[in-house]
Amino acid sequence: MADISLSAAAPVVPRRRFRWSTVVDHAILITGALIMFLPLLILVQTASTPDVETMKYGPGLYFGDQLDDNFRKALFEASGFSGENTGLAMFKNSMILGLGFAFGKIIIGMMAAYAIVYFRLRFATFAFWLIFTTLLLPLEVRILPSYEITQKLGLLNTYTGLIVPLIASATATFFFRQFFRSVPEELVEAARIDGAGPVKFFIDILVPLSQTMIAAMFIIMFVYGWNQYLWPTMVTTEEGMYTLVRGIKQIVQVLQGGNEIPEYGRANVLAIIAVLPPVAIVIFFQSWFVKGLTESDK
Amino acid sequence: MAQVTLDSVRKIYPNGVEAVTPASFQIKDGEFVVLVGPSGCGKSTLLRMIAGLEDITEGALCIGDNVVNTLDPADRDIAMVFQNYALYPHMTVRKNIAYGLKNRKTPKDVIAQKVDEAAKMLNLTDYLDRKPAQLSGGQRQRVAMGRAIVRDPALFLFDEPLSNLDAKLRNQMRIEIKALQRRLGVTSIYVTHDQVEAMTMADRIIVLNGGRIEQIGTPSEIYHNPASTFVASFMGAPPMNLVGAEMQDGTLSFAGLELPLASSMRGPVTLGLRPEDLIIDSHGPLAMEVELIEELGAHRLLHGQVDGQRLTVHLAKEEQVALGPLRLSCRVQNLCLFHPETGQRMDGGFAFNPAQTRTEERV
Numbered sequence: 001m002a003d004i005s006l007s008a009a010a011p012v013v014p015r016r017r018f019r020w021s022t023v024v025d026h027a028i029l030i031t032g033a034l035i036m037f038l039p040l041l042i043l044v045q046t047a048s049t050p051d052v053e054t055m056k057y058g059p060g061l062y063f064g065d066q067l068d069d070n071f072r073k074a075l076f077e078a079s080g081f082s083g084e085n086t087g088l089a090m091f092k093n094s095m096i097l098g099l100g101f102a103f104g105k106i107i108i109g110m111m112a113a114y115a116i117v118y119f120r121l122r123f124a125t126f127a128f129w130l131i132f133t134t135l136l137l138p139l140e141v142r143i144l145p146s147y148e149i150t151q152k153l154g155l156l157n158t159y160t161g162l163i164v165p166l167i168a169s170a171t172a173t174f175f176f177r178q179f180f181r182s183v184p185e186e187l188v189e190a191a192r193i194d195g196a197g198p199v200k201f202f203i204d205i206l207v208p209l210s211q212t213m214i215a216a217m218f219i220i221m222f223v224y225g226w227n228q229y230l231w232p233t234m235v236t237t238e239e240g241m242y243t244l245v246r247g248i249k250q251i252v253q254v255l256q257g258g259n260e261i262p263e264y265g266r267a268n269v270l271a272i273i274a275v276l277p278p279v280a281i282v283i284f285f286q287s288w289f290v291k292g293l294t295e296s297d298k
Numbered sequence: 299m300a301q302v303t304l305d306s307v308r309k310i311y312p313n314g315v316e317a318v319t320p321a322s323f324q325i326k327d328g329e330f331v332v333l334v335g336p337s338g339c340g341k342s343t344l345l346r347m348i349a350g351l352e353d354i355t356e357g358a359l360c361i362g363d364n365v366v367n368t369l370d371p372a373d374r375d376i377a378m379v380f381q382n383y384a385l386y387p388h389m390t391v392r393k394n395i396a397y398g399l400k401n402r403k404t405p406k407d408v409i410a411q412k413v414d415e416a417a418k419m420l421n422l423t424d425y426l427d428r429k430p431a432q433l434s435g436g437q438r439q440r441v442a443m444g445r446a447i448v449r450d451p452a453l454f455l456f457d458e459p460l461s462n463l464d465a466k467l468r469n470q471m472r473i474e475i476k477a478l479q480r481r482l483g484v485t486s487i488y489v490t491h492d493q494v495e496a497m498t499m500a501d502r503i504i505v506l507n508g509g510r511i512e513q514i515g516t517p518s519e520i521y522h523n524p525a526s527t528f529v530a531s532f533m534g535a536p537p538m539n540l541v542g543a544e545m546q547d548g549t550l551s552f553a554g555l556e557l558p559l560a561s562s563m564r565g566p567v568t569l570g571l572r573p574e575d576l577i578i579d580s581h582g583p584l585a586m587e588v589e590l591i592e593e594l595g596a597h598r599l600l601h602g603q604v605d606g607q608r609l610t611v612h613l614a615k616e617e618q619v620a621l622g623p624l625r626l627s628c629r630v631q632n633l634c635l636f637h638p639e640t641g642q643r644m645d646g647g648f649a650f651n652p653a654q655t656r657t658e659e660r661v
Contacts, residue, residue, distance in 0.1 A: 184382060184384065186380040186381070186382055186383075186384035187384050187386065189349075189351050189371070189378070189380070189384065190378070190380060190384035190385075190386075190445075191386075191397075192350075192351065192370070192371045192372060193349065193351075193371045193372060193376065193377065193378050193398070194372070194397050194398035194401055194445070195372035195398055195401035195402055196372075196397070196401050200401065204386075204397075205386055205388075208388040209387065209388055211388075
């Protein structure tokens with residue numbers, strides 16, 4: 001100990017002073033991290049334990065040996081009546097919803113922002129604020145009319161019905177508008193002199209410039225779409241169209257009326273599968289995400 | 299290559315501000331014309347109207363023989379170099395230069411050949427596959443030039459292309475641009491607020507102030523024969539000395555200086571004296587109190603007062619001076635007289651009396 005403190009006190013390297021505040025900071029951070037991490041641990045623990053034990057004792061402190069079995073069941077065995085909602089099918093539905101949602105929102109948001117920023121429209125500002133106020137009208141507020149329209153268009157139990165009613169996005173439009181406004185005016189003028197029309201300018205210049213912004217939007221929107229619960233519950237009644245988030249609930253719920261034990265393990269495996277894609281995407285796009293929202297790459 | 303004609307071209311912004319009062323001039327084929335003036339004088343607006351980036355409120359603009367008022371920038375056969383380069387940051391140098399050609403559906407092999415030629419001309423061959431962010435300011439400016447020259451336009455437009463460069467690079471690029479323009483022989487319009495750039499590069503200078511053309515002329519005309527106090531004080535570093543003088547009975551008097559002048563005009567006038575036309579002369583009529591000496595190596599600038607009015611004197615490096623009193627005379631043939639209120643030149647028709655010592659006739 002003496003040696004270490006001596007060498008640390010060498011004149012060249014300033015000795016790092018021990019501070020209680022550092023300890024407190026770290027304690028808070030570690031506690032926070034544990035609180036965030038614990039539910040994930042419980043997920044894995046429950047997923048690996050036989051359902052009977054989970055029923056009897058609740059979440060335990062050791063891992064069981066049922067993980068493989070539960071995984072197989074969750075992925076390949078249907079839980080409903082029709083036999084169509086296997087984990088894999090639900091994963092596919094969720095993926096379509098998440099991707100369709102993200103790409104749709106980005107494309108529409110970008111095009112709306114392009115119109116607002118670059119074209120001399122008579123009521124461009126007014127239109128923008130009109131779009132912006134829709135942030136105050138989330139799905140939950142307009143769910144009945146939205147449902148009615150979707151139903152009348154015969155879009156229940158279709159991917160279109162899942163995605164399109166949610167696709168208009170004030171958030172994406174707003175972010176892209178701010179970004180486009182920061183693109184130097186001269187770039188537009190140089191492109192005009194270079195003979196690039198509105199479409200060419202958008203595709204050749206604006207879209208590549210927006211890469212980081214698109215990546216950031218993609219993360220937010222994908223996760224948002226992936227986690228949708230209320231709308232898929234309303235629009236899909238066929239088990240083949242179920243998404244993961246809604247399927248988990250169903251597994252636990254479907255047998256509760258009877259005298260069988262709910263399949264906790266299987267539901268938790270599905271939960272793990274439901275958590276993975278958003279996590280993977282955030283990890284993959286992380287650096288882009290920060291870049292897209294903070295620095296302008298021009 | 300083409301001549302450019304502006305006939306009463308005028309710009310009024312939607313908010314009612316008149317940015318350019320009706321301007322008429324003609325630019326000859328192959329000529330290098332510089333629009334110069336302080337910021338907000340309308341020089342950029344004028345250039346952008348010629349480029350087609352700004353609507354023309356009134357008047358006619360011809361490039362070659364065609365009125366191009368309503369044509370798109372892309373159809374005007376022009377190329378423009380911007381102050382902040384305006385390179386496409388996600389494209390390589392090669393793609394940046396080729397983009398305009400690609401949009402015009404030029405065959406691929408022609409594009410490749412033209413890009414290579416331009417790159418060779420601009421010393422960019424080694425940088426063709428880099429992105430603009432990996433280039434220095436001077437190189438970026440050269441890419442912007444390359445983008446302009448591959449198109450073989452009828453007209454080059456430069457919007458303060460050197461303002462973002464440091465002083466040394468600016469001098470170098472100034473010469474490069476001028477040499478390139480000479481070589482290609484393309485009609486060029488160049489906007490700047492830097493009077494040195496204007497003087498050194500232009501075949502003709504157009505001085506603008508407050509949206510109005512103050513004077514059009516060769517650099518030497520503008521310098522030696524300014525049409526107004528504005529031009530006199532804007533062009534030249536240090537600027538022309540402008541002092542209040544008095545005309546009476548055919549004599550112009552300022553401090554101790556008395557000049558017989560063939561004119562019946564009387565009353566106050568503004569007298570313009572270039573700093574290099576003032577000379578140290580122990581018997582000279584002007585008594586100056588030197589307050590500051592600026593050492594510039596090749597020459598020196600004396601700042602001081604004559605009869606309570608500020609004056610700057612340009613001095614060769616051999617001459618010995620000290621702070622304090624000093625007597626001066628001046629080369630009378632280069633004097634300019636301006637109206638004391640409007641600032642307009644008024645000695646156009648007069649001749650200084652050659653009888654006066656140290657006076658030569660000015661034409």
